Amino acid sequence: MPRAPLPIGTWGAISTWVVQTDDKGKAVKHKSQARFRDHDGRLRPVSAYEKTKTAAERALLTKLQDRAKTNQSGELTSMHKINHLLDLWEKRFEGLVSDGTRSPTSLDTYRRALKNHIRPALGELRIGEATTPRLDTVLAKIKTMSGAATAKTCRAVISGAMKLAVRYGATSVNPVREVDAIEAKPKNPPRALTAEEVTLLRRSLASDDRAVQADLPDLVTFMLGTGVRIGEALAVLWHQVNLEAGRVEITHTIARIPGEGLLRKTTKSRAGERVLSLPNWGIAALRTRYAAGIRLDEPVFADALGGFRDPSNTRRSLRTALSPVGSTARRDLGRSLRTLRRKTGKTRKQVAEALGWPQTRIELIETGRIKVDQQLVADLIKTYSIKLENFPDLQAEIEAAAQPAESDKLAWIRSHALRKTTATALDEAGHTARQIADQLGQAKVSITQDVYLGRRAANPAAAEALEQAFEDPDLLR
Template identity: 80%
Template structure:
């Protein structure tokens, strides 16, 4: 018998009452265990049928347990994905993978991979079929989600190869996923940094969210926003002007906010602080602190959620552009309320992010004709026939000073630090160490803004290929 299978089931009366009527039946079969040995497995029931059903359930459970270390081409991919998840969980326990990565993978598994291939047999997962699935995911969810899906399916199929279910990973030959070229790294200029800090300092909501000092700390260190929120006061040495970066804050679906180790060993680092950053920290320190509390705590002196902090920063960097935008947003809010729709209902109807509706209604986003036409159509209004709204839209589309900040996200601060150090002559390795990145190539490709020109290159070419200098050299030859 193959491992995990059983022989013929036998059933007999195990007990009777005083009148000889059967009250208990026993079913038994021989089961071939994972070590190859045959063992008897028994189950009991009041009736013959009940005993056999109990035994069958017991045998099936035992078979699934014995198969945890093996796979066949007939197993469903859902079973393979379960094994892959368990293996990833073990790697997290060993500190080799991040729990936030597993959260990301589980979302992709639930929303895309399992619905598409979960009920297929492992042997049915051919390269053409996987290629079709990935293409569909790219079309419906985008290239980034498709790349993540490809990585998960490939990892699972690699596991199937190691377990002997298949001989070749079918994802290996699937078409690569090409994504649109990303915008080149963009760093803030000196004027933009000054405008940013002034805007945050003058925004009551930004001050309430403690964004001015947090932004200053990130500009003075180049740390990730989660790393900044994880720094405790005892990790700061104001006399030496240093800070230890050892952890980051992350939200895990089943655990909530946790303070976990940095992404890699390179993430653990000692950074020297600029004097203006030290001065800011001294000011905060003077208000009274506890050494075991985070520098940038929430209202309960606990850890802040990085996602909520990013959202607050996006809102602060999209200030009310002008009175005209504010007036237009008020009119649009009134139209929405007249229809009885909530922001979420409008967003779902238009397949927009809900935050876009909020930013429009508060005057914190640059609007255009197409955007507002689409929005008011959801309210049953034809924009070309609503002349007061058209007039407000005309005024609201005029440029505003705040538009210069709308593109900035928290990662732009890291790029600004990297580019500033690059311009100051620091090596790529030194900049990678400051940012906590193990791979210098990532720092160069993603975080360091390209230089507009290299004056030294022009001088070198001048000296090497100047035709006048070459003629003089020739004429001086005997």
């Protein structure tokens, strides 16, 4: 039987011999050579020269491995490492971002998943070793350690990479297809603000000096009136607003890209490009801003220098504004705790490190923006080498600060809750899911229904229909 041909991208036996000696007959140069089956199917000799036999063979092996990685015909082999496959996938995704068909924020998210989870767990394996059981185990571990959301992101990246491996001939099937779906109950099920909460929110922001300074009242009003994402709201320029027609054009969003800074980029999909009608109270808020003086090429919600605002910083300002301040007692307690810390000569950072807390938590406590209790304060002042029972006045302040405040009702709100509120209001007004998805700029109606619409109250007409269907007493026996 004829000998089976070498697989493409592999090589045969390595031969090494002396090609040069010195005057004394000592070998000073060796040549190593092997036949390599190139990506066009032809066998070609590959050689390397070094002083010693071992060095020559090592140099040749390096050249052969590098040649195997050279993608002359778009193929991989099952012997390539997954790290190499991930490099190809990442480069391809970068091309999609450059073409404008994928978001740079998605690329940033996937790169974090690659760096922190996927490469450490799978990078040194061969493509052929990426079996369904092994991938299932890796993803289950990521879910346990980092949560379902991170595991879903990693699953999407691995699946995309293995699809690439199938197309390039390194494997015949995508092993991720049979991996268990990653499911978990959402931490925060869809919840919309009630009409009373909307009123309380707008009144609370308008009366908070820090919220007004951060330009939150009008921004929140705009988001409630349109249902746009926070990045989309911050990307709107004045020339996109038609106050006479009561409309606003949504075409871009603001995102911070590592290494590039703030970018005004197109929306996530074509569905995100839309023209929205504004409610009268939304138009009134924009008219007030317009009257203060604007430039058509400036953002409607600009920073102090007239440029674009960072969505992350704006979300942080909103969280701070909605923290449970609500009472003078909490601010008084915060000042007392700050005084005690300063008497010890400790910084917030030192206290936070001693307790294993984020430094921002100490700041929120000392500014009265966290609802505290006896145990939390006791743990805190223990780092000051004092005992709570020795400060009766402080205990009284804690009891007063622990009392419920009206603003506690707002502490759960995040920027996406505003979108859910808009969607739910439209749903209750009888708009279809397709109309609501178009308002929100979402391509898939299922996402709108599952994530952004608050559950309606039980249908009272259902009981009436069932009563009529089963009113015959004989059916109830």
